Amino acid sequence: MNETTRSPWRLALFLATSGHSGVDRIMKNFIAALAKRPVRVDLLHVHGHGPYLDRVPTRVRVVSLGTRHVQSSLFKLAHYLRTERPDALLCDKDRVNRTALMAAAMAGYQGRVVVRLGTTVSKNLENRGLVHRTMQYWSIRHLYARAHAVAVPSHGAAEDLHTIASFPPGFVRVLPSPVVSDTIHTLGREPIHHPWFAPDAPPVILGAGELCERKDFATLVRAFAALSHHTECRLVILGKGKKRQALEKLAHELGIADRVWFPGFVHNPYAYMAKSRLFVLSSTCEGLPVVLMEAMALGIPVVSTDCPSGPREILHHGRYGPLVPVKSWNQLAEAMARVLAEPPEKEELMTAVSRYHVPSATDAYLQLLGYGASLSSTS
Known part of the structure; x- marks a missing residue:
């Protein structure tokens, strides 16, 4: 299939950020960079959560899941994946990641799911409650293997993940964050x-x-x-x-x-x-x-x-x-x-x-999400 007849590659982003964090800025940069490429983006929105876009770029569609909490988005997300079938799904933070992985399993979703963790998990959980710690360790050890890969921003974060779970070589990928624009x-x-x-x-x-x-x-x-x-x-x-x-x-x-x-x-x-x-x-x-x-x-x-x-x-x-x-x-x-x-x-x-310049970091994420492989397979 040539470039003019091929359907645009589609990426779904499932995020639930505070609206003022480093992850918000990273994802805003990422979305803006995607808007300059032949990629369609569905930004799956949970009410009351970011990232908040001042202007929605062309090729970006905000899809409201009609929910107020990440956990309550499970069935709506599964329905979206089953009916819309994007080429790939990227999500960030553990509660979002585990919801996405369960929804993908429920929907029989065949696209790539890449989950991202932006912190050094074990250190971040030191002062958290027992329930929170238990839930996150459980999801990393038992759910993350369902993903195509786990993306982390540093080698230290990657080493920490390998002490938590027995992931195969190459499964945890260190990618530069799209920060500098x-x-x-x-x-x-x-x-x-x-x-x-x-x-x-x-x-x-x-x-x-x-x-x-x-x-x-x-x-x-x-x-x-x-x-x-x-x-x-x-x-x-x-x-x-x-x-x-x-x-x-x-x-x-x-x-x-x-x-x-x-x-x-x-x-x-x-x-x-x-x-x-x-x-x-x-x-x-x-x-x-x-x-x-x-x-x-x-x-x-x-x-x-x-x-x-x-x-x-x-x-x-x-x-x-x-x-x-x-x-x-x-x-x-x-x-x-x-x-x-x-x-x-x-x-x-x-x-x-x-x-950490936005264009090169965006390329690294798209490669992991299968963008280049998808285009090659349909050429």
């Missing part, structure tokens, strides 16, 4: 109308992410307090979450509340990144931290905890930015001071994350 630079140039970002203001140190235990912004606040004793600077932490009140209280207790700002969730974090002097990741656990790559893509110096997993891979074992032990606020403060005094070259940082 031209849009980052355009959005980075937008102004911020706040005196802390004026050209002659003291340097701003930036953190960003959900205000939760895993991101450990308390360690960043403590490190900033130590740094600010001898360096004039400001700390801005973007994001919302349950830990906001505790973090604000900590800033007051440390006597730095007038130098710390929590703007909450912002639609354009890149404008803040581009105008900051330093970006700091203080997490205890990651898969492959999107914000770290985004900051480097803008040429902003970074410091990170050496958490499992991702930062060590992104920073090439510390070549492009210091790696400090998790929860070590004093070592984090020292690393922040060093980088502020002697920042690396902007171009070097940007080159270091070139493998």
Whole structure:
């Protein structure tokens, strides 16, 4: 079949994100890149969940499943797969993955199902309840084998999965996340109308992410307090979450509340990144931290905890930015001071994350999903 008569290859995306996470940004980039290719995309939507698209691109169809929870989407998803029969299905996060795999089995679906996990699972589950931990370990060990492959963003995350389940060689695939786009630079140039970002203001140190235990912004606040004793600077932490009140209280207790700002969730974090002097990741656990790559893509110096997993891979074992032990606020403060005094070259940082450019990362995902193989088989 030639290119003009072949039916467009169709990919279904089953996602249920918070609307403001790194996964949201990754999937928005992925969807935008798919829209530029001869691919039809069905974005299967659960009410109240992201990703939320400002504009739905051509070749992208939003399919409402008419449900409010992932688990209650099982039968609707099975019906969709049975009747629509897309060429492939991609989903992300465990509760979404296990629902998709059960629905595919119920529907007798013959297309490729690729499930994605963006975190280091065992580390992420350490502080979760017994039921949550048991359910996720069970689904990984007993359901994931039904998929064509499991995609993860880092080698550390892949190694962790292999300690949880006995997957065959090549089943867990490390794929670069589609993070770096031209849009980052355009959005980075937008102004911020706040005196802390004026050209002659003291340097701003930036953190960003959900205000939760895993991101450990308390360690960043403590490190900033130590740094600010001898360096004039400001700390801005973007994001919302349950830990906001505790973090604000900590800033007051440390006597730095007038130098710390929590703007909450912002639609354009890149404008803040581009105008900051330093970006700091203080997490205890990651898969492959999107914000770290985004900051480097803008040429902003970074410091990170050496958490499992991702930062060590992104920073090439510390070549492009210091790696400090998790929860070590004093070592984090020292690393922040060093980088502020002697920042690396902007171009070097940007080159270091070139493998995460959206077009090449999208190609890697499409290959795993069978896009090239499907076209070859119908040529």
